[in-house]
Amino acid sequence: MKLLHENLPFTFGGVENDFARAKAGVLQVPYDSTASYKTGMRHGPSAIIDASRNMELYDIEFGCDISQKVGFYTYDELHTDKGSPEKTVKIVEESVAEVLKAGKLPIVLGGEHSVSSGAIKACKEEYGQLSVLQIDAHADMREEYEGTKYNHACVMRRIRGITSECVQVGVRSMSEEEADYINEKKLGGSIFGPEFDAKKVAGMLKGNVYITVDVDGFDPAFVPGVGTPEPNGISWEQAMELFSLIKGKIVGFDVVELMPIAGQARSEFFCAKLAYKMAGYALLEK
Numbered sequence: 494m495k496l497l498h499e500n501l502p503f504t505f506g507g508v509e510n511d512f513a514r515a516k517a518g519v520l521q522v523p524y525d526s527t528a529s530y531k532t533g534m535r536h537g538p539s540a541i542i543d544a545s546r547n548m549e550l551y552d553i554e555f556g557c558d559i560s561q562k563v564g565f566y567t568y569d570e571l572h573t574d575k576g577s578p579e580k581t582v583k584i585v586e587e588s589v590a591e592v593l594k595a596g597k598l599p600i601v602l603g604g605e606h607s608v609s610s611g612a613i614k615a616c617k618e619e620y621g622q623l624s625v626l627q628i629d630a631h632a633d634m635r636e637e638y639e640g641t642k643y644n645h646a647c648v649m650r651r652i653r654g655i656t657s658e659c660v661q662v663g664v665r666s667m668s669e670e671e672a673d674y675i676n677e678k679k680l681g682g683s684i685f686g687p688e689f690d691a692k693k694v695a696g697m698l699k700g701n702v703y704i705t706v707d708v709d710g711f712d713p714a715f716v717p718g719v720g721t722p723e724p725n726g727i728s729w730e731q732a733m734e735l736f737s738l739i740k741g742k743i744v745g746f747d748v749v750e751l752m753p754i755a756g757q758a759r760s761e762f763f764c765a766k767l768a769y770k771m772a773g774y775a776l777l778e779k
């Protein structure tokens with residue numbers, strides 16, 4: 494698989510695409526074929542890139558221009574398989590493996606949530622031990638949905654099959670099947686709603702940490718541009734507090750499920766700054 498692309502029109506942060514210097518590799522996965530309600534997540538990555546070119550690169554909290562210290566390399570959009578979520582997940586896995594092989598922090602911009610399991614599989618292969626933090630309104634613990642195990646509604650079930658070290662926060666919506674499964678497997682202690690104790694959650698995340706952010710985990714007042722918005726949700730401050738407690742342990746992350754709303758930039762700006770800050774927590778605090 495060849496990922497490099499030297500002449501992208503737009504890059505994350507609008508920064509120069511310097512492959513040798515970059516410590517982070519940005520992958521765009523424009524995919525939304527299993528979306529259950531509204532679609533449009535395929536436009537998420539380009540909307541995040543576009544917003545990121547217009548945000549301030551100096552960060553008050555870090556006291557520096559994160560992009561200068563980290564260096565971002567933006568890859569061309571992945572060619573997903575619209576007819577097969579399974580093949581798309583595999584394409585993401587191979588692409589993230591390549592980013593890891595190049596010694597860079599993988600940053601995956603979705604696209605719908607199903608793509609995250611490919612990224613996590615690649616990180617688990619690379620690191621052996623991997624904890625996963627999921628921010629999401631939904632448990633995503635169905636065994637299968639609409640004929641495929643690779644539906645976005647099943648992604649945490651797939652991820653928990655890759656690593657048992659998972660913590661979910663912001664969860665406030667699930668099916669009866671999922672509730673029964675969680676009770677039966679006694680997983681309730683690792684699944685929290687929008688009110689969670691950041692120190693407790695951080696304490697559960699051992700070793701290498703991958704963070705998968707379905708932005709519907711946040712209150713839709715902050716991020717209205719999602720396919721399946723749920724009332725309530727976590728705040729920006731809660732997320733930043735949690736990331737600051739696990740900084741330096743983050744080995745990869747994704748920001749998924751953005752569904753841009755025409756004429757309103759709030760959601761894509763939120764996602765762009767979120768990914769930018771997360772890269773700072775991952776790479777500037779080693």
Ligand SMILES: [Mn+2]
Pocket residue numbers: 629630631707709710750
């Ligand atoms: Mn969700």
